[in-house]
Amino acid sequence: MPVVSDVEEPTTDADAAGEGLPINEVFYSLQGEGTLAGVPSVFVRTSGCNLRCWFCDSYHTSWEPTGAWRDVDTIVEEVQSHEQANHVVLTGGEPLIHEESIDLLERLDAEGYHTTVETNGTIYRDAPIDLASISPKLASSTPTPDRDPKGEGEWEEKHEQNRIDMDALSQMVDDYETQLKFVVTDETDLPEITDLVDRVRAAATTTIADDDVLLMPEGMTREQLDGTRSQVAELAMEYGYRYTPRLHVDLWNDAPGT
Numbered sequence: 536m537p538v539v540s541d542v543e544e545p546t547t548d549a550d551a552a553g554e555g556l557p558i559n560e561v562f563y564s565l566q567g568e569g570t571l572a573g574v575p576s577v578f579v580r581t582s583g584c585n586l587r588c589w590f591c592d593s594y595h596t597s598w599e600p601t602g603a604w605r606d607v608d609t610i611v612e613e614v615q616s617h618e619q620a621n622h623v624v625l626t627g628g629e630p631l632i633h634e635e636s637i638d639l640l641e642r643l644d645a646e647g648y649h650t651t652v653e654t655n656g657t658i659y660r661d662a663p664i665d666l667a668s669i670s671p672k673l674a675s676s677t678p679t680p681d682r683d684p685k686g687e688g689e690w691e692e693k694h695e696q697n698r699i700d701m702d703a704l705s706q707m708v709d710d711y712e713t714q715l716k717f718v719v720t721d722e723t724d725l726p727e728i729t730d731l732v733d734r735v736r737a738a739a740t741t742t743i744a745d746d747d748v749l750l751m752p753e754g755m756t757r758e759q760l761d762g763t764r765s766q767v768a769e770l771a772m773e774y775g776y777r778y779t780p781r782l783h784v785d786l787w788n789d790a791p792g793t
């Protein structure tokens with residue numbers, strides 16, 4: 536598979552290294568996260584990200600971006616080959632760094648699909664998105680030198696500077712049906728979550744209910760989730776937020792294409 540040149544900044548058609556989108560994988564599975572967990576869905580995973588979470592479970596779209604450029608027609612054909620699915624999840628990497636994601640979402644919408652976009656919430660795009668599944672990144676995601684999976688903390692400052700964009704977040708909340716899905720490492724994340732939710736509520740016109748706020752345990756394997764899920768479930772009850780499992784990890788652990 537041709538390796539994608541590092542895509543870290545939002546692209547325009549003119550900037551893009553090729554026609555279409557850098558695609559890491561397309562696969563059919565059950566939505567594993569959030570309010571639509573359990574729904575059969577085709578996943579389209581773009582490559583390239585503007586952040587570097589130390590725990591990123593999609594290392595080959597962020598720390599080592601890998602994929603092949605595919606045009607929108609080819610991607611839509613591959614989605615349609617999974618005939619049972621009515622739902623498509625566009626994820627990454629960060630899918631909204633690519634302007635061409637808008638074309639893909641428009642085509643999928645025209646074909647009648649329900650679209651979910653998994654996004655870190657730092658880039659706003661005007662597109663037919665049925666569910667914006669926003670996962671704002673907390674301080675505990677920052678790749679400090681002791682937690683850097685690749686180098687020695689070279690991304691720490693840039694990640695820290697770019698992980699929250701209140702304008703993009705509030706515009707997304709106002710324009711789309713939204714869930715705010717936080718990766719929780721332990722109880723020390725909660726004050727930052729409540730503060731961030733308050734700030735988005737103040738900046739947006741749309742009401743954000745407590746059950747639109749989801750706590751998801753950190754962990755890319757069953758073993759890691761064994762160490763986080765009970766505590767995160769208790770925290771959801773304590774704060775009145777929704778708990779979301781990582782159903783795909785419970786079912787298939789960290790198998791590729793799930």
Ligand SMILES: C[S@@+](CC[C@H](N)C(=O)[O-])C[C@H]1O[C@@H](n2cnc3c(N)ncnc32)[C@H](O)[C@@H]1O
Pocket residue numbers: 584590591592593626627628629630653654655656669670716718751752753754755
């Ligand atoms: C790989 S990201 C791609 C979409 C986008 N870049 C984002 O972060 O939302 C897909 C989802 O996986 C979550 N995620 C990534 N690594 C994780 C981990 N180790 N444990 C739990 N969730 C994780 C992200 O927070 C996000 O909700």
Ligand SMILES: Nc1nc2[nH]cc(C(=O)O)c2c(=O)[nH]1
Pocket residue numbers: 564565566567568578593624626627653783793
């Ligand atoms: N089954 C399954 N559900 C998911 N929901 C969000 C995912 C993602 O990586 O964005 C994901 C994923 O990778 N697999």
Ligand code: SF4
Pocket residue numbers: 584585586587588591592593596597627628629655672
């Ligand atoms: S924002 Fe998403 S894709 Fe980017 S590094 Fe973090 S979890 Fe991975």
Ligand SMILES: [Mg+2]
Pocket residue numbers: 592593
């Ligand atoms: Mg995933």
